[in-house]
Amino acid sequence: MKQTELFLPTGYGNNGVQIVNADGNATWKTVYTSPATGATPPGNDVTVKGVSVTSDDATARNLLCGLDIGGTVYPFACVNIPAGAGTNGTTRAVDLLNSLDMPFLPLDRTCKRVGIMEAGTILKVKPLIAVTAGATITLVAWAEKL
Numbered sequence: 001m002k003q004t005e006l007f008l009p010t011g012y013g014n015n016g017v018q019i020v021n022a023d024g025n026a027t028w029k030t031v032y033t034s035p036a037t038g039a040t041p042p043g044n045d046v047t048v049k050g051v052s053v054t055s056d057d058a059t060a061r062n063l064l065c066g067l068d069i070g071g072t073v074y075p076f077a078c079v080n081i082p083a084g085a086g087t088n089g090t091t092r093a094v095d096l097l098n099s100l101d102m103p104f105l106p107l108d109r110t111c112k113r114v115g116i117m118e119a120g121t122i123l124k125v126k127p128l129i130a131v132t133a134g135a136t137i138t139l140v141a142w143a144e145k146l
Contacts (some may be wrong), residue, residue, distance in 0.1 A: 003045045012144055013046070019063075019137040021130055028066065028073050028124040031096075032141040034117040044099065047108070048115035048123060051096035053079070054086030057135035061127050068122035078103050078128070080136060096125070096139065117143075 015032045017090065023029065034046040055061065058076045061081045066073040079101045086093025099103060103115040117123065123141070131137055 012142070014140065014142055016138065016140045019125070019127060019131055019139075021133045021135070023127075024130045025127050025145060028068070028126045029066075029139075030048070031123040031125055031139050032143055033122045034119055034143075035145070036120045045119055045145075046117045047113075047144045048070075048117060049108070049144055050098065050114075051123075051139055051141045053081050053094040053137065053139050054095050055081050055084065055135070055137045056087045057081075057132050057137065058083050058089070058134055061129065061137060063096070063100075063125045063127055063137070064125050066126075067117070069118075070120075070123050073124055098099075 013032070015030075017029045017031055019029055029052060032046070032048055053063070060083050063079050063081055064075050065077045065079060066075040079096055079098070081094050082091050084091045097115055099113050102113055105115055108114045115123065125139065126135070
């Protein structure tokens with residue numbers, strides 16, 4: 001019987017960020033940063049497996065998504081976050097990397113959309129309109145270091 005090599009990921013990473021009214025609509029917030037070259041040998045690229053978005057805002061909000069590459073943020077998608085998403089017991093949390101808003105993302109082995117980020121790349125978001133005073137949008141990222 002032929003022996004098969006098994007390659008396992010070097011680890012997993014998480015990050016969380018919150019968006020509040022004081023952030024306005026001009027501030028890009030960091031959701032996940034892929035480690036810089038040499039930070040996590042042997043591989044530095046990262047697959048973002050999912051980003052959960054919840055909101056206790058009574059109004060739906062749109063989040064603009066962008067990749068910070070070398071200090072410049074390149075917007076690539078806009079995702080609607082319903083009022084009360086993941087916090088009111090009736091509206092589900094949103095997967096930022098969902099197939100409807102980002103059909104251009106590659107599929108993993110389970111046919112789920114994932115974001116593959118090169119070393120040093122930063123996933124960022126900002127609301128198109130400021131979050132209501134006293135409300136919070138929370139994002140939690142799950143990533144696999146390759």
